[in-house]
Amino acid sequence: MSTGAPSRAATDPTPPTGVPRLLGPAPAGFADHCARYGPLPTVRSRSERAALVEAVERSTLLGRGGAGFPAGRKLRSVAERGRHTIVVANGAEGEPASHKDAVLLTHAPHLVIDGAIVAARAVRADEIIVVVDRENAAVCAAVDSAIAQRSGPGGGHSDVPVRRVGVPSRYVAGEESAVVNFLNGGPAKPISVPPRPYERGVRGRPTLVQNVETLAHIALIARYGVDWFQTVGPLDESGSMLVTVNGAVARPGVYELALGMPMPDVLAAVGGTTDDMSALLAGGYFGNWIPAPAVTGLVLSRRSFAAAGGSLGCGMLHVFPSRACGVRESARVARYLAEETAGQCGPCVHGLSAIAGTVETIARRKAPRGALRDVRRWLQDVAHRGACNLPDAAVGFLTSALTVFADEFELHERHGRCTHRDTAPVLPLPDRADRDWSWR
């Protein structure tokens, strides 16, 4: 099965077959983790470094933070910039409806740190910074404890210091330039690129910012090889993926699933739907609505979702029940995104707020004449006009809402009517009262 994997000693543990790979039974501590997964390859010489970068490239691993950028290419772009670089393991997870990074960091923090260590060696980094949401006490504690377990003698096979930094719990705080800005003493707001973090990042050094799940997969590729990695998932985007499934399903939560899994099987794996599904929201509030009839033909992969005009993003999937009003829920998210602007770029500050305000009037069935036309025009205007992609999140989310819930929007705007009686909020959004509003 793993013909191309590095030769392994007889005492080494067997690599996991199938799925789960990351979310198996939680290791009790560092010793248990080492017994479970076996030793981490050294990656010291020039040829070992090159081999790791090449292995990650050949693995077709795509970044799991949301954008899906090829992990190997990112690794190479930092590796080519010389030594004294920095590795940031990004677990900020600003998406309010996604919990997979938090689950991974509490469940298997050592796998993430392993991945950061081999990545650090491949790019010759002097420092590893694990970035987490500072409001999530369980995650902070799990990462601190994992780092402490490795700091003793023989505890970490790492000569690169590892530290944890908590970032503000804001939607765009996990965007890579925002993370770098915060680590450099600034607010957790995106900055204009270029230069990108891989060119000038933390303290001006080339910085590899990689999602924590991506690093956990890299830890396993380094151990078990590319052929093992590709035994799960399609050959053009291999491996397993952590997904957060919520909404009208029997067992909502974080799951590790094989990429390429047909969507009906994904829904079955979470206990099936508990209500008639009108649409699927994929990729969080950075994602798109997909009408229910189109969902059955999809498989869990970026390619499949992109072909349907959607995106898998961070792997958040919300099964939206037909009893809920798509217009009202879209208005809630539009307002949330507008409130999460970093306040730096005019089109985002003014555009998202105008869009949210008008969508809210439509949802309240008090829309002024031409409201939908204005919203459509503003959505076209704000696209690609920010330092980060927050305007594009609103554009993608609302443009798909206007298509999937077209009849509903029309009924609200033109005729002041709504066919839904159920007004309880459905999409998970943080409570305004205990939101972290600070950027520092």
Next chain:
Amino acid sequence: MSQHLRVDFIKCDGHGVCAELFPERIRLDDWGYPIVEPGPVPSALLTHARRAVVGCPALALTIAKVADR
């Protein structure tokens, strides 16, 4: 190589000078921030583009050379 206009929206304060100086490729949105026509600036219009870049009080407008694919 072709020349593309870029707006740094963190720097841009919506003065609107660019749209005055280069209306062929730049218009303003409802709040006074520039919307730049996508694609390369035709060489016949480069003088106007450069004038808009120089005229921006916030130094938010730049011309970047992009390799043709």
